[in-house]
Amino acid sequence: MLKQKIEGIKSESLEKIKKSASERELYDIKVKYLGRNGSLTKILKNLKNLSPEKRRVAGPVANQVRRDIKEACQNKKKELAEQVDWEKEKIDVTLPGRKTETGHLHPITLVQRDIEKIFTSMGFKIADGPEIESDWYNFTALNFPQDHPARDMQDTFWVKNNKEKFVLRTHTSPVQVRFMKENKPPLKVIIPGRVFRNEATDATHEHTLHQFEALVVGDDVSVGHFKYIVQEFFTQFFSKETKIRLRPCYFPFTEPSFEFDINCTVCNGKGCPSCKGGGWLEIGGAGMVSQNVFAVAGYPKNKYQGFAWGFGLERLAMMKYKINDIRLFHGGDLRFIQQF
Numbered sequence: 001m002l003k004q005k006i007e008g009i010k011s012e013s014l015e016k017i018k019k020s021a022s023e024r025e026l027y028d029i030k031v032k033y034l035g036r037n038g039s040l041t042k043i044l045k046n047l048k049n050l051s052p053e054k055r056r057v058a059g060p061v062a063n064q065v066r067r068d069i070k071e072a073c074q075n076k077k078k079e080l081a082e083q084v085d086w087e088k089e090k091i092d093v094t095l096p097g098r099k100t101e102t103g104h105l106h107p108i109t110l111v112q113r114d115i116e117k118i119f120t121s122m123g124f125k126i127a128d129g130p131e132i133e134s135d136w137y138n139f140t141a142l143n144f145p146q147d148h149p150a151r152d153m154q155d156t157f158w159v160k161n162n163k164e165k166f167v168l169r170t171h172t173s174p175v176q177v178r179f180m181k182e183n184k185p186p187l188k189v190i191i192p193g194r195v196f197r198n199e200a201t202d203a204t205h206e207h208t209l210h211q212f213e214a215l216v217v218g219d220d221v222s223v224g225h226f227k228y229i230v231q232e233f234f235t236q237f238f239s240k241e242t243k244i245r246l247r248p249c250y251f252p253f254t255e256p257s258f259e260f261d262i263n264c265t266v267c268n269g270k271g272c273p274s275c276k277g278g279g280w281l282e283i284g285g286a287g288m289v290s291q292n293v294f295a296v297a298g299y300p301k302n303k304y305q306g307f308a309w310g311f312g313l314e315r316l317a318m319m320k321y322k323i324n325d326i327r328l329f330h331g332g333d334l335r336f337i338q339q340f
């Protein structure tokens with residue numbers, strides 16, 4: 001019985017060795033029969049428990065099969081080694097390696113990180129809000145009248161929804177209200193983020209862009225504070241002394257409202273083609289937060305004062321890196337992107 005079993009192992013293993021096609025396969029076969037838990041190993045270990053007569057028959061056979069398997073493995077190994085086509089396997093170590101391209105941050109991300117660094121150093125928090133925004137937060141809460149032209153199809157991407165009206169947010173200002181609902185003054189926060197306008201694109205207009213909002217609220221926050229912080233920010237951002245100029249303007253959610261300019265970063269305000277000779281560059285919108293907006297956020301009327309501003313990150317990146325077409329940012333042209 002046992003002898004037959006051993007013979008069975010022999011024919012089975014030798015057949016497998018013959019058919020094996022790689023050293024790895026050969027190794028696995030060897031382990032299967034001769035390894036610590038191999039089937040032949042088990043038999044060999046058990047010999048001592050057999051009666052002397054049985055052991056006398058099975059012992060030599062088992063040991064012989066063990067030698068046979070080992071030898072067959074060795075021979076097969078040699079055979080396999082001889083089959084290797086060394087011409088094919090040759091490696092030319094002098095060939096230059098294939099380069100892995102390393103990624104890097106997009107210029108808009110770089111600018112956003114710069115801004116965040118400067119403002120957090122001044123004690124501002126950073127907040128975030130949804131890109132798909134309700135009509136209420138994007139317009140109504142910000143004091144936009146029902147028939148305000150910004151709600152128009154021309155400016156806004158409307159999102160179909162049966163229950164409530166949703167838009168792709170047209171600015172980061174709705175996060176002012178979201179933040180104030182959750183936080184009580186005094187507060188200082190910036191809100192960078194992606195916004196959308198239903199825009200015919202050209203060198204200075206994009207349908208998808210980034211804005212960055214700032215909001216400071218307290219008991220006696222004034223336009224003076226606003227001017228100081230803006231000047232401080234731009235001086236750090238452009239690493240040179242920057243001046244700011246305010247012009248009267250209108251936004252439903254600020255009163256008074258203004259647009260603000262900084263002196264041209266190319267000519268320092270003397271007048272050059274970049275600023276069309278005027279010495280000033282238009283930056284964005286700003287103003288003192290309307291008491292109506294405070295009321296919507298749940299603050300008592302006429303208790304607090306604050307300012308807010310918002311402007312486009314793309315425009316800032318264009319100024320900093322002297323880029324002349326806003327469409328380059330999302331155009332996917334690697335020749336542009338790899339310069340950063």
Ligand code: PHE
Nearest residue numbers: 171173285286287308309310
């Ligand atoms: N949200 C305005 C815009 O997108 C800019 C702005 C922000 C104006 C904050 C005033 C205060 O044009």
